[in-house]
Amino acid sequence: xxxxxxxxxxxxxxxxxxxxxxxxxxxxxxxxxxxxxxxxxxxxxxxxxxxxxxxxxxxxxxxxxxxxxxxxxxxxxxxxxxxxxxxxxxxxxxxxxxxxxxxxxxxxxxxxxxxxxxxxxxxxxxxxxxxxxx
Ligand code: CO
Numbered sequence: 001x002x003x004x005x006x007x008x009x010x011x012x013x014x015x016x017x018x019x020x021x022x023x024x025x026x027x028x029x030x031x032x033x034x035x036x037x038x039x040x041x042x043x044x045x046x047x048x049x050x051x052x053x054x055x056x057x058x059x060x061x062x063x064x065x066x067x068x069x070x071x072x073x074x075x076x077x078x079x080x081x082x083x084x085x086x087x088x089x090x091x092x093x094x095x096x097x098x099x100x101x102x103x104x105x106x107x108x109x110x111x112x113x114x115x116x117x118x119x120x121x122x123x124x125x126x127x128x129x130x131x132x133x134x
Pocket of ligand 1: 007009054079081111130
């Protein structure tokens, strides 16, 4: 069912410092920060040959990643995103195997303008999983 790893999202307490780490230390191609108010994050995209890293930082008071950073003060891997061909088919298959889809189960438009769903971390080895229809 799943295809490529689309991105790994890392929540960071200091976006500039994180960008500098990837750009200056690791020599990666790093985007300018982009505010995504609908998602409550500011994101910097790190382009790698085979996938992307998304450095995410809370935007606004009710950002969903605020609590994560309170628990993980140095930052940490927030979620992994896997590509699927058909998000409804993926959702129904996951549910039929007892996996919990977060929210109301209707795909939302994600950070790349494509439909996404998030799956409960307790159902996936302690990892928040995003699936994106590409
Ligand atoms: Co994501």
